[in-house]
Amino acid sequence: MSRDNDQNAHPEKLPGGLQSIRSALSIKAVSAGVVATLFGCSGPALIVISAANAGKLSNGQTVAWLFAVYFLGGLISLIMALRYRQPITGAYSIPGAAIMSAALVAIPFSEAIGAFxxxxxxxLLLGASGLVGRVMRWLPMPIVMAMIAGALIRFGVGAVESIGAAPLIAGTSLLAFFLTSRFLKSVPPVLIAAVVGFVVAYASGSIQAGDVDIAMVAPQFTMPHFSFDAFMAISIPLAALVLGAENAQATGVLLAEGYRPPINAMAVISGIGGIVAGFLGGHxxxxxxxxxAICASEQxxxxxxxRYGATLVNGVLFCAFGLFAGGAVPLIQALPKALIASIAGVAMIGVLLAALQQAFNKQVGYxxxxxxxxxVAMSKLSLFGISSPFWALVAGIAVSALLRETTHAPIERRKETVATVEKHT
Structure with missing residues (x-):
């Protein structure tokens, strides 16, 4: 499937079969998988629906789009988690869906599908060539970790802002998280925070039917047409987002948590997923x-x-959401946005701490x-349709090269770091 060394992709050799899978499905793993699903099936689903509305798609085409990205995203999670025993989680590019809102105004949907x-x-070609792995091996890890922290810090900020939007719901949810972390070590604090927040939201009458109106209709698939304009406007920016934002973020998160991610295989399956999703009508x-990040965290x-058990749970739920997208979207949207934001924020704490510590380690430099x-990653910078995480890497490397920043670690430590990074790819 790729040039990755599969053996090096495993943090530890695990016993195969159902027993190892069963042991991975702990309460904490299940709760983290559910949190990741709530995050992925709430606001991001509305972004897809908004893009579909901008392109004046039919209900059937919209359902087909949701089916493609969620069902295949869940399938990617199941394949990667079972193959590598790592929380390598699939979904789709949220910024990619956002840029479709503008693109579909001028480009016919059939041409957009060809561009997908x-x-x-x-x-797929970049992943199969091994180029993605070589690029990631060349990138300075402190800059990659800083990009990860900047891209994910917005979730922490979102948790804080959720208190202003819904003080009672978000406040009690966050308080439950920290109290559980302090006094109930054996109970997943994210799960308790979600349950408490849901109970408070229900008791206060904040759970209402969503405004999304998609009937339970069969998916309507559209034949692709290929055009140069759509290729330049959609294909290149979307490919850059998948590799420069999504895969780069996931790789950095996994490295920060001590995994050895199969970088080229991640690119290959993202390419295959993009091709199949495109033919089904998804971006x-x-x-x-x-x-x-959620599934790989300490939560x-x-x-x-x-922890790959969280990815398995997320994969199953994503597949189910894709199959029943027409009826599931309004149910998810009934949950207060502040509750989802607060839970997603606290789920990121461990990943953010690890990324920041590795990004600004004085012994490493940069x-x-x-x-x-x-x-740059914290900003809303967007150039040529490509969002800030990609430009964060470009800017960080350019500034380091301009200042001639190098590692301050001893030669022996530098060699050890290089050898470790090489194992990652």
Whole structure:
């Protein structure tokens, strides 16, 4: 499937079969998988629906789009989690869905579908060539970690802002999380926070039917047409988002948590997912940064080698959401946005701490470049249809090269770091 060394992709060798899978499905893993699903099936689903409305798609075409990205995204989670025993989680590019809102105004949907397929082909070829792995091996890890922290910090900020939007719901949810972390070590704090927040939201009458109006209709598939304009406007930016934002975020998160991600295989399956999703009417299905971050965090369990259970749960629920998208979207949207934001924010704490610690480790260096990458990733910068995480890497590396920043670690430590990074790819 790729040039990755599959053996190196495993943090530990685990016993195969159903027994190992059963042990991975701990309460914490299940709760983290549910949180990732709530995050991925709430606001992001509305972005897809908004893009579909901008393109004046029929209900059947909209349902087909949702089916493609969620069902295939869930299938990617199941394949990668079972193959590599890592929380490599699939979904789709949320920024990619956002740029479709503008693109579909001027480009016919049939041509957009052709562009979706071509974007998948680009990602597949780059992954199969091994180029993605070589690029990731070359990138300075502090700058990659700073990009991860900057891209994910918005979830922490969103948790804080949720208190202003719904003080009672978000406040009690966050308080439940920290009290559980302090006094009930054996209980997943994210799960308790979600339950408490839901109970408070229900008691206060904040759970209402969503405004999304999609009937339970069969998916309507559209034949792709290929055009140069759609290729330039959609295929290239979408491929850049998948590799430069989603896969890069997921890779950085996994590295920060101590895994050895199969980088080229992640690109290959993202390419295959993009091609298949395109033919079904969806903009892509690939490895997802935010969902991987939630499933790879400590909230999914203390044992790293068992956290892939969260990805399995997320994969099953994503597949189910894709199959029943027409009726599931209004149900998800009945939950208060503040509740989802607060839970997603606290689920990111462990990943953010690990990324920041590795980004600004004085023994490694690249301090200024890492800072530039951090603030660029935190911004809403978008150039040529490509969002800030990609430009964070570009800016961080450019500044480090301009300042001639190098590692301050001893030669022996530098060699050890290089050898470790090489194992990742």
């Amino acid at each position: 397929v071509m974007a998948g082909v680009i990602v 892509n299905a690939n490895i997802a940064g935010p969902m991987t 999914a369990g203390e044992e790293r080698e068992r 301090q200024v470049g890492a800072f530039v990458a951090l603030v």
